[in-house]
Amino acid sequence: MTPPPSGRNGLSGPGRRAMLRMSGVTAGALLAGAGLAGASAEAAGPAVRLPDDPFRLGVASGEPAEDGFVLWTRLVPDPTALDGHGGMPPTAYDVEWEVAEDEGFRRVVRRGRAVAVPELAHSVHPRVTGLRPGRQYFYRFRAAGRLSPAGRVRTAPSARSGGGAFTFATASCQAWYHGHFSAYRGMAADDPDVVLFLGDYIYEYAITARNLWRRGVTLGEGHDAETNSLARYRVRYGLTKSDPDLRAAHAAAAWVLTPDDHEVQNDYADETSYYGLDPAAFRRRRAAAYRAYYENTPLPPAALAHGPDARFHRRLPYGPLADVHVLDGRQHRDGRPADAAEQADPARSLLGADQERWLYSGLRRSRARWNLLAQQVAVMRVTDSRTDQWDGFPAARQRLLDVLAEPGTSPTVVLTGDTHRAVAGDLLADFSRPDSAVVASELVGTSIASDGDGSATDGYAADWLQHPWTKFYDGHRGYVLGRVTGTELTADYRAVPYVEADADAPVTTVARFTVEADRPGLREAG
Structure with missing residues (x-):
């Protein structure tokens, strides 16, 4: 499926406007929620x-660039109100935001305003620009006479910088009902x-x-x-984001x-439901x-769905050290094969x-020292x-x-979610020849809570550990x-001993x- 066309900034063009009408979101609503000026932007009346x-639901930031980032919040007095409106009246609200160099907001360097409109569940996604690269900033919002919690965020390093280092964390698979999100407490303390986030934000x-x-x-x-x-979907996001450790992790970095399957439906492929749902109904x-995914996460405005389609794959440069290639492994994939011959089909x-x-x-084309692939499902060979x-x-x-x-491709590390197990391994030039060259490495992260407490080993371990390329x-x-850094990538597998009983489990490497x-x-x- 070819991604729909968009304008230079992903917000303009007649095709874009038509798709926005299909999704029930006007161009004015999108511009207002993004805090972008324009005649079509919708203004809030008296609050x-x-x-x-x-x-x-807290605050969040995303899409770090060397001069800024996207900010996010959603006005929701009642996150699990069954109508999906979060206890909000059907009117627009002004949302003011500010970014400061200090936690006390004495040195505010950017201020702005977005409009939270009912069409987008009163979420806002302003893009902040004009900041200095490689710096930590603090941000907060004001709306309806109330002040939000503060968050912190770092801009990406400059492409012209000398390199240095940066830290990242990967997470995936947070079934709220399977356990507490105590791992996020450790992640926030680690301060990446x-x-x-590699998929399955909700189930x-x-x-x-x-x-x-x-x-x-x-x-x-x-x-x-x-x-x-x-x-x-809006209610399920409200329930998921009711976890305080998830909100703290969002506020920390x-x-x-990128989504996987459970943001929509288990094991779907492109426009095909794994459970045989009517195609038209599944597209709806x-x-x-x-749309709910966009409303509840710090995605850029260009990621708002056009009907059943959205642009999730994108590339984020992280100074001279890394290009992060964010992949979409669901929206364009072929379905499950009927037999081995179809599975091997080169098409x-x-x-x-x-x-x-x-x-x-x-x-x-990447000239960064590293390529990082942020994606959903295991690349390394496991079982057919x-x-x-x-x-x-x-x-x-x-x-x-x-x-x-x-030759010339920068060293690559694939970052993967989905499996609810922590696995580390290498990618070979030819998996049918175990002695072939290593061309990349893969770090498969376990779940935040999905499948409950877990254990050091289980019934799936033999599938993975039968191969010499699996290291952990x-x-x-x-x-x-x-x-x-410019010379190496270090990965710590951080784990909690349990998630079901309470949120107090310690994190260890x-x-x-x-x-x-x-x-x-x-x-x-x-």
Whole structure:
């Protein structure tokens, strides 16, 4: 599927306006929520006083660039109101924002205004520019006479800088009902420069007594039905973001997000429902899901869905050290193969032909010291039965491996989510020849809470550990904390011993690996 055309900044053009009408969002609403000036921007009238704190979902930042970032908040006094409006009246609200060099906001360097409109669930996504590279800033919002919590964020280093270092964390798979998000408490304390979220921010399943493993919580009405409409997606985001440690992690660093399947429906592929939902009905569901995803995360305005389509793949330069290639592994993929012959078909693609060309061009042209691929499902070979991963697309995987093996391609590390297990391994030039050259390494992060407490080993371990390219396996919950320099990338696998009982589990490092820029392959570090 070819991504729909857009203007230079992703916000203009007749095609864009038509798609916005399809999604029920006017161009004025988009501009207003982004804080962009223009005749079409919608102005807020006199604000209706709100009965409760409208910042109950917290604040967030995203898309760090060397001169700025995207800010986000959503006005929601009642996050799980069943109509999906969050307890907000159907009117627009002015939202003021400010960015300062100090936590006390004595040195404010940027101020602005966005308009929170009902069409976008009273969310705002202003882009802040004109800042200094490689610096920490603090930000906050004001609306309806109330002040938000403050967040902190770092701009990316300048492409002209001498290099230095930056830190990142990866996270994925946060089924609220399976456990507390205590891993995020450790992540916020680790203070990464950027968090790469690799999919499954919410889960669409009905929450019942059978799957509610998070202890010490009670649920009101409306959560025991599958999430399949705009209102229900909004409610599920409200429930998920009710976790205080998730909000703290958002407030601690800029996030760069890409979705996997559960933001819409388990194991979907392109416009095909895994469960046989009518195609037209599934397109409507995907449109609702993508819109709610935008409304509740610090994505740039260009990522707002046009009907059932959205542009999630993008490239973020991180100074001279890294180009971060953010991939979309769901929206353009072919479906599950009917048999082995179809599975091996060279025409099959997980990314789609257009995104493949975009990725390979970016890898070849990158002059950064490292390429980081932020994506959803395991690239390394596991078993041919895992057709939802890159194992289901062996020809497409080989095309990627061939590009990674080309002379001149910067050292590459693939950052992966999805599996609910922590796995570290290498990517070979040819997985059918275990003695072939290592062309990249892969860091598969475990879940934040999905599948509950977990354990060091489990029934899936043998599938992974049968291969010499797999260097580590652990089934606890947690995240990956990475540090990038010009000479090496270091990755700590951070884990908690449990998530179901309470939110007080300590975070520890269970393994550490390094990749040297001039020497391919993972090496265990002390």
